[in-house]
Amino acid sequence: MNTILDTLKDYVDLPSFSHDKDDASRLSDRIAQDFKALGFKVNQMPGKTYAPTIVASWGQGARKLLLMGHMDTVFPRERFRPFSISGDSVSGSGVVDMKGGIAVMVHAVKRVLPLLNADEAGLIAVINADEEVGSEESTPHILAAANKAFAALSFEPSQRGALTVQRKGVTAFRVDVTGIGGHAGSDYKKAASAIKQLIIVLNRLHELRDDTQDVSLNIGVIGGGTAENVVADKAFATGEFRSFDPVVLTGLRQKVADICNAKGIPGTTTTLTYGQTHPACKETPESLALFSAAQEIAKKQGRELILESTGGAGDISIAAQAGIPVLDGLGIAGEKVHTALEKGDAALLPLQVDLAAEMIIKLFREG
């Protein structure tokens, strides 16, 4: 482990598409090796579908701080781009989201270990390999670590100088409608259009969007029917809704069910199925205090951090389920993640390592 750019290059040059378990396992081994070199006790929790989640711990202290990241990317081999650097800008698959963040974490930890007392402090790093596909396999490992921790720092990328303490929860759903098919000219009075019923349901669902409360509802896919001269006997739609507030999400779940269960066009049946959900993480006074601590450190560096809310789901929401304060966005600053144009700011990397290192020290010194 040399400079942070060497570490970052090593990580980026090991492709780690979530669905390529062999590839991602090689990166899991590589990162595990770095934590072992730092004196961590490293467990690689085997996954069924995805590469092992790393759970690495250091120190015997009762007060444990959780450090979070994910090693997987959204890029299959055929779209993989190796690490490259040009001026102050680094690129390559996952360089920002979030191999840069893991590199920042590893180097910040390396910096702080000599300053911590292993009898009083404890660090647990959890790095999963299924974040981009919903973190289903790694959720128990994240939660188990969060339950032992007093706070969590996550190293997802940030826009220049932005940190986040809240993320939206997401609930996915599917609506299936069956009707009575028939000829569009001769049978239309006896038929019952599944598409017509679906449109009624979707219009009602769209009314649940509430910009004043940052509640979104999106229908992403619709389908149904067979031809323009046939009354459709089947139609479906898939969608999702998001909110920062877990209570709002629970309410929405009921409202969507009520709309789907309401009496529809005679002859049609509407069925709702809920799919993947990701919990919400709402800001709390404790998480805002974490942000203030980071802001104070950044001010000494001569820069200003801003607080940003994001509609994207993230693993801090899982950690927040344990009731601990969370702060996200400590990774590399960059843009255009999940695209071939993904690029990160190398010039800011040393400051990001300083920030993370000083945060860790501050949390152990000041509680």
Ligand SMILES: [Zn+2]
């Ligand atoms: Zn990410």
